[in-house]
Amino acid sequence: MSQADSQTAVSSPGSSAGALDVLKHNFMQIWQVLAALALIYGFFFLMSEPFRSFDTLLSIFGQASILAILACGTTIVLISGGLDLSVGSIFAVVGVTVGIFMAEWGLPPVLAVGLGLGMGAALGALNGTIQVLTKVPAFIVTLGGLTAYKGLAEILASGRDLSRFPESFKFLGTGNTVPMLIMFAVALLTGLFLTKTRLGSRAFAIGGNEEVARLSGVPVAKSRIYYYMLGGLLAGLAAIVEVAKLNFAMPARGQSYELYAIAAVVIGGTSLFGGRGGVGKTLLGMFIMQTIIVGLSYMGVGTSYQRIAIGAIIIVAVYWDVWRRSTR
Amino acid sequence: MTPQGDSVQRPLVLEAQGISKHYGGIVALDDVDLTLHEGEVLAVVGDNGAGKSTLIKALTGAIPKTAGVVKFDGVETQIDTPTDAKAAGIETVYQDLALVNEISITKNVFLGREILRDDWLGRWFGVLDFKKMDGEIRDLFSKLDVRIADIYREAQAFSGGQRQAVALSKTVMFGKRVAILDEPTAALGVRESKMAMDLVRSLKDHGLSVIMITHNMQHVLNYCDRVMVLRLGKLVAVCDVKDVDGDALVGLITGATDAGATA
Numbered sequence: 001m002s003q004a005d006s007q008t009a010v011s012s013p014g015s016s017a018g019a020l021d022v023l024k025h026n027f028m029q030i031w032q033v034l035a036a037l038a039l040i041y042g043f044f045f046l047m048s049e050p051f052r053s054f055d056t057l058l059s060i061f062g063q064a065s066i067l068a069i070l071a072c073g074t075t076i077v078l079i080s081g082g083l084d085l086s087v088g089s090i091f092a093v094v095g096v097t098v099g100i101f102m103a104e105w106g107l108p109p110v111l112a113v114g115l116g117l118g119m120g121a122a123l124g125a126l127n128g129t130i131q132v133l134t135k136v137p138a139f140i141v142t143l144g145g146l147t148a149y150k151g152l153a154e155i156l157a158s159g160r161d162l163s164r165f166p167e168s169f170k171f172l173g174t175g176n177t178v179p180m181l182i183m184f185a186v187a188l189l190t191g192l193f194l195t196k197t198r199l200g201s202r203a204f205a206i207g208g209n210e211e212v213a214r215l216s217g218v219p220v221a222k223s224r225i226y227y228y229m230l231g232g233l234l235a236g237l238a239a240i241v242e243v244a245k246l247n248f249a250m251p252a253r254g255q256s257y258e259l260y261a262i263a264a265v266v267i268g269g270t271s272l273f274g275g276r277g278g279v280g281k282t283l284l285g286m287f288i289m290q291t292i293i294v295g296l297s298y299m300g301v302g303t304s305y306q307r308i309a310i311g312a313i314i315i316v317a318v319y320w321d322v323w324r325r326s327t328r
Numbered sequence: 329m330t331p332q333g334d335s336v337q338r339p340l341v342l343e344a345q346g347i348s349k350h351y352g353g354i355v356a357l358d359d360v361d362l363t364l365h366e367g368e369v370l371a372v373v374g375d376n377g378a379g380k381s382t383l384i385k386a387l388t389g390a391i392p393k394t395a396g397v398v399k400f401d402g403v404e405t406q407i408d409t410p411t412d413a414k415a416a417g418i419e420t421v422y423q424d425l426a427l428v429n430e431i432s433i434t435k436n437v438f439l440g441r442e443i444l445r446d447d448w449l450g451r452w453f454g455v456l457d458f459k460k461m462d463g464e465i466r467d468l469f470s471k472l473d474v475r476i477a478d479i480y481r482e483a484q485a486f487s488g489g490q491r492q493a494v495a496l497s498k499t500v501m502f503g504k505r506v507a508i509l510d511e512p513t514a515a516l517g518v519r520e521s522k523m524a525m526d527l528v529r530s531l532k533d534h535g536l537s538v539i540m541i542t543h544n545m546q547h548v549l550n551y552c553d554r555v556m557v558l559r560l561g562k563l564v565a566v567c568d569v570k571d572v573d574g575d576a577l578v579g580l581i582t583g584a585t586d587a588g589a590t591a
Contacts, residue, residue, distance in 0.1 A: 197453055198442045198454040198455075202439075202442075204430055204435070205431050205439050207430070208429060209429065209430075212426070212427065215390055217414055217440030274430075275429070275430030
């Protein structure tokens with residue numbers, strides 16, 4: 001059955017199709033990725049003694065969680081046929097801004113978090129709006145955003161000591177558990193958004209064939225702006241969790257996060273060309289990536305080699321996507 | 329056979345006057361008039377590049393027209409976007425642009441007109457009412473005798489004939505007055521073509537008037553009431569199908585015959 005990556009079953013717990021059928025269809029879509037994850041986990045399990053502990057497993061989830069929150073946004077944007085290279089820099093801006101709100105202005109954490117999320121959403125929406133108005137390709141607009149937002153974060157942070165935040169705020173980054181719970185909550189909401197709502201389900205149509213969507217009366221431009229806005233919002237949320245975890249904010253954070261997020265989304269099986277995918281796949285992709293990173297570290301392989309390994313896997317994942325498209 | 333002859337007496341549904349479309353200096357469509365009567369099937373024929381697709385795209389707001397007026401039930405109607413056309417009751421099946429391959433049949437049928445749940449989830453979060461949409465699709469498909477086993481599968485999984493049947497069903501579900509079809513049998517085999525054309529004929533029974541682009545003269549003669557011929561962006565003839573035969577039409581299309589346009 002080659003319909004392995006359609007999103008249809010997830011989205012249609014229909015009256016006639018039984019719950020078991022839906023479950024089976026969903027499993028058929030992701031079993032290859034699940035098998036890959038199991039193989040990779042098994043490999044490191046055999047190769048490294050300390051890797052076998054439950055704490056290691058927990059730390060894989062914990063370390064994956066911040067990037068995974070951001071990658072949920074990337075999933076939406078990629079499904080809609082878009083691309084946002086600037087989310088790593090949005091991450092930096094929001095981290096620094098939230099830091100300033102609390103460390104310098106003394107705003108209560110709830111307000112700082114709310115404003116930070118608004119900031120992320122606004123920067124994402126700005127990317128989308130510029131694209132829609134100018135018709136400059138997403139790659140270029142968000143490449144510009146990547147640089148410009150990074151500059152903005154540096155300007156905002158310069159000469160400031162952004163650390164020592166209130167306890168109630170730091171709670172968001174407690175251990176592996178709280179970030180992990182936030183990650184699962186975000187993934188669940190993103191999944192519901194993509195499969196159950198009008199705006200979310202239209203992302204698949206726009207990513208699949210923008211012209212058909214337009215001719216069908218879908219407000220393509222407006223929808224796209226929303227997708228970028230959500231991408232920015234989730235980048236902001238990821239930044240907030242990280243700042244809470246580290247207890248400091250600096251503009252260098254978030255660097256290359258957009259690339260790792262895209263990598264996780266693609267490894268999970270969401271198409272880089274739009275129209276297909278899902279947030280559960282993104283989580284699996286993120287776990288695969290994190291398992292490799294943690295596993296290689298336990299085997300004493302350095303960060304530089306880890307990067308090479310991740311790079312190779314990205315190419316394999318995209319090749320797989322291209323191959324699947326050409327064989328159906 | 330198709331009922332013929334009485335269509336001219338029926339009231340006009342759609343009337344387009346002086347439709348033109350220029351791309352820079354190139355004239356794709358030059359001052360074309362079109363009339364569509366209640367319950368008729370109007371064929372639009374012409375060679376490649378004659379302006380058939382341009383005409384329907386301009387009519388339905390898919391591309392902006394350079395000049396021209398569209399009247400609906402005798403009232404001038406502004407149709408600048410596909411949404412305007414849908415609001416006026418015109419449903420269009422574009423060639424190669426009917427369905428999104430990647431999404432399910434359900435989602436394709438309701439794309440752009442999804443039904444939301446009638447509660448706070450629907451109102452505040454735009455949550456879809458799958459149950460209602462699935463039910464309406466099943467009713468529609470059984471009414472039109474369209475056989476699609478699994479409406480949750482992505483459109484790509486279906487044959488050309490099935491996909492066309494889905495696209496045509498969409499016009500019945502949403503088209504209140506007019507269905508415009510761009511080569512509904514272009515990519516279909518013989519059996520599938522017949523299926524699709526029978527479906528086109530049944531659109532009439534559902535209260536739709538049909539404009540259909542086609543290259544198939546047999547389809548014009550067997551299924552249509554009137555035919556308009558375009559050549560190089562100009563209207564060269566409009567006639568009742570019962571007054572022409574295949575050879576005469578081909579002559580008009582290629583320019584071998586030069587009949588004065590008859591309305």
